[in-house]
Amino acid sequence: MSPRRVASGLALVMTLAVCAGCRGADDVAGMKELQRLRSGTVDVVLLSPREALHQGRDTFTIEFRSTSDGSLMDVGGVKASANMPMPGMPMFGSIDVQPASGKGRYAAASDFSMAGTWRLAIEWDGPAGRGSVSFSTSVQ
Ligand SMILES: [Cu+2]
Numbered sequence: 001m002s003p004r005r006v007a008s009g010l011a012l013v014m015t016l017a018v019c020a021g022c023r024g025a026d027d028v029a030g031m032k033e034l035q036r037l038r039s040g041t042v043d044v045v046l047l048s049p050r051e052a053l054h055q056g057r058d059t060f061t062i063e064f065r066s067t068s069d070g071s072l073m074d075v076g077g078v079k080a081s082a083n084m085p086m087p088g089m090p091m092f093g094s095i096d097v098q099p100a101s102g103k104g105r106y107a108a109a110s111d112f113s114m115a116g117t118w119r120l121a122i123e124w125d126g127p128a129g130r131g132s133v134s135f136s137t138s139v140q
Pocket of ligand 1: 084086091114116
């Protein structure tokens with residue numbers, strides 16, 4: 001076998017190993033938990049590959065987990081909004097939330113116009129009932 005062939009074979013084996021590791025795993029690989037808030041029987045968790053949310057456009061993950069066993073919960077429709085309380089008038093950011101892989105996990109695309117402390121309101125309505133939480137989040 002040529003060295004190139006060996007290398008591509010190794011890459012394939014490693015890819016398969018990584019995929020086998022993901023399958024059945026309940027966590028998003030490489031994601032860090034930034035914050036968690038509880039509302040009734042639901043834990044709402046913000047996750048990012050980085051240490052914080054970032055100014056400008058960013059993406060992050062929102063998970064909804066059962067407070068009893070930590071499993072992901074189907075919460076149905078999810079909406080989020082962001083504002084920064086400022087003297088005079090609040091500043092508004094945008095967060096678009098879409099269902100991601102599997103129930104209870106959502107992909108969020110955010111746009112924050114400045115760094116600082118933002119209020120992230122997240123609400124849901126579905127099989128787990130209706131609920132909401134409001135995070136105070138540091139955007140870098
Ligand atoms: Cu501001």
